[in-house]
Amino acid sequence: MDANGSLQIIERFYAKAECEEIYRRFMLDHDWPANVYTVGGRRFALPRLQTWHADSGIRYSYRYNLLETRPWTPLLSAIRQRIEVCLNVSFNSVLANLYRDGNDYVGWHADDERELGARPFIASLTFGTTRSFAFRHKKLDQKGEVFLADGALLIMRPEFQRDWQHSLPAVPELGSGRINLTFRKVIVP
Numbered sequence: 652m653d654a655n656g657s658l659q660i661i662e663r664f665y666a667k668a669e670c671e672e673i674y675r676r677f678m679l680d681h682d683w684p685a686n687v688y689t690v691g692g693r694r695f696a697l698p699r700l701q702t703w704h705a706d707s708g709i710r711y712s713y714r715y716n717l718l719e720t721r722p723w724t725p726l727l728s729a730i731r732q733r734i735e736v737c738l739n740v741s742f743n744s745v746l747a748n749l750y751r752d753g754n755d756y757v758g759w760h761a762d763d764e765r766e767l768g769a770r771p772f773i774a775s776l777t778f779g780t781t782r783s784f785a786f787r788h789k790k791l792d793q794k795g796e797v798f799l800a801d802g803a804l805l806i807m808r809p810e811f812q813r814d815w816q817h818s819l820p821a822v823p824e825l826g827s828g829r830i831n832l833t834f835r836k837v838i839v840p
């Protein structure tokens with residue numbers, strides 16, 4: 652438990668051999684798009700590769716609607732089901748991130764968009780290289796970090812998005828990749 656109990660890690664939610672196979676499938680079969688986007692006529696490069704998958708009918712203006720909504724792949728569906736059964740929750744969408752090496756990162760943010768409702772519960776699964784997941788309080792002078800290893804499931808309770816921001820800092824000397832899946836529930840209006 653960390654961040655006042657709003658974060659919890661289940662290490663080895665997937666065993667090592669499964670992690671290797673899943674990572675391999677994401678690298679071979681997953682259709683990762685280029686990381687260059689045009690917003691309002693200006694081009695910019697996202698410091699990671701991303702895809703967004705959701706049940707039909709689910710719309711989400713993820714940070715200014717960068718991403719097209721894709722259907723669930725068989726692999727993503729199977730992973731979703733395993734997490735749902737284990738945690739007794741339901742998700743209708745997932746954001747998949749590929750950090751190609753230590754130069755890829757995600758900056759400070761909270762996943763507190765309106766579409767996630769007042770109490771967003773997010774489950775975040777890591778495959779590949781261990782990276783530091785940093786968090787800082789929105790108002791108080793408090794910060795911390797946890798290390799997310801291959802197969803670890805990070806549970807972010809609603810209070811975490813309300814009170815804290817998080818980031819995945821760059822580690823320039825790191826040559827290996829990491830995949831992260833954040834399962835979410837978009838509220839249908």
Ligand SMILES: O=C(O)CCC(=O)C(=O)O
Nearest residue numbers: 746748757762819831833
């Ligand atoms: O890669 C991670 O562990 C965090 C990703 C994240 O914060 C996000 O996609 O919103």
Ligand SMILES: [Fe+2]
Nearest residue numbers: 760761762817
């Ligand atoms: Fe996030």
